[in-house]
Amino acid sequence: MLRLLQLTDSHLHASPDARMRGFNTDESFRAVLAQAMRDPDPAEAIVVTGDLVQDETRAGYERLREMLAACELPVFCIPGNHDAPELMASVLSAPPFQLNGDWQIGNWRLIFLNSYCRGDDGGRLPREELQRLADGLQQENADHYAIFLHHQPVPMGSRWLDGVGLRNADELLEIVDGSSRVRGLVWGHVHQASDRRRHGVRLLSTPSTCLQFLPNSDDFALDSRPPGYRWLDLHANGRIDSRVAWLEEN
Template identity: 45%
Template sequence: MADWRAKRVVVTGDLIQDDSAEAYERFRDLMLPLKLRIHCVPGNHDVPALMRAVCGRPPFSYCAYEQVGDWLFVGIDSCVGSGAGGEVAREELDRLSDIVARSPARHVLLALHHPPVAVGSRWLDTVGLRNGDEVLERLRGLNRIRAVIFGHVHQVYDEDYHGIRILATPSTCRQFKPGSDEFAVDDKPPAYRRITLREDGKVDTELVWVRE
């Protein structure tokens, strides 16, 4: 992927930490020079009303969907209720089903903040997606979901679930230590993930660790 160039960006939540509009405006000002479409979903640290004010207008999108060629991208909200854990509301799952049903796209990439699977870290797995099994069942039933990307866990995850690639990317900020029972910060640098969506429904992906 030496000559790889991004065509769009997916941001999987927890954009800010201080509940301020200024933090979102900083995010906006950092991202606009990329001149790319920037798809966003909220995380447990986000403030939806403030985030929508920035991420609800082009070139950003907020829990939106867009089809490009054979691929449909959908972002969904997993931030139901308070606390660090998440849940995808039944209405949100139904919205996803409707979007997929109405799209002629052969392949779907889904983004949400919370992991629908356990990642093998005891403290993180208590603040994952409360209805992860229900979400996975729904995704499996839709048949065209090829990949799911999530944030929240600040570490690598890359597994197959019945033909669905389940991916987490280390944070663009601090990392969490994989496999830890309690909160622990890793010493790895920020990272992002390059994802190439192939015509056959597979994804090629590689991590890029950003060393300052």
């Protein structure tokens, strides 16, 4: 069994004192990470699914790198709409960090897709990413696949948020539907938890390590839920056990 910790939408800034809508994102990220690392069943790797830094600053990425490197685990990162992909590449590409790409571990392969689309809060998978996924799913050496990306590939039921989802989700889902070995699709971006199934594939979204969005809201609205994160247990038989954890007060 492989245990993953998913962290998403940390929205850090150059200054650790900076606030987003009045909320200190650095403080909540530190608290989330500390709580997750205290868990009696520790993670074997961390996946960070986009919107790592809010203000496109090197200092923001460097502080994130420092905090995550202290965990001494492999860390897989993908960009979100708020990220600066070139900065991410220069700060988060050397081990223990990996930007995009994939990871084969045991009979699982994790595929990290880059849905960043310059100038758009929504996402798009370019042809090369779709081709990389299609090729990856043809490999013989993995029995089970989990796919990670920033943008939601299915509607969340929230009008404003579904206006900034994955623009070419149909192309992704067509490739997923063509494989019998995809077990999970996991994303960030939506700042809320969801857990569904589509043709036997687990569809999971994960709360942000800072502020949450109100589910099913037609217009932008914040939820009062605390910062959160997700555990994913990938079993050798293809089963995924997953749960969301919320930051406990103090």
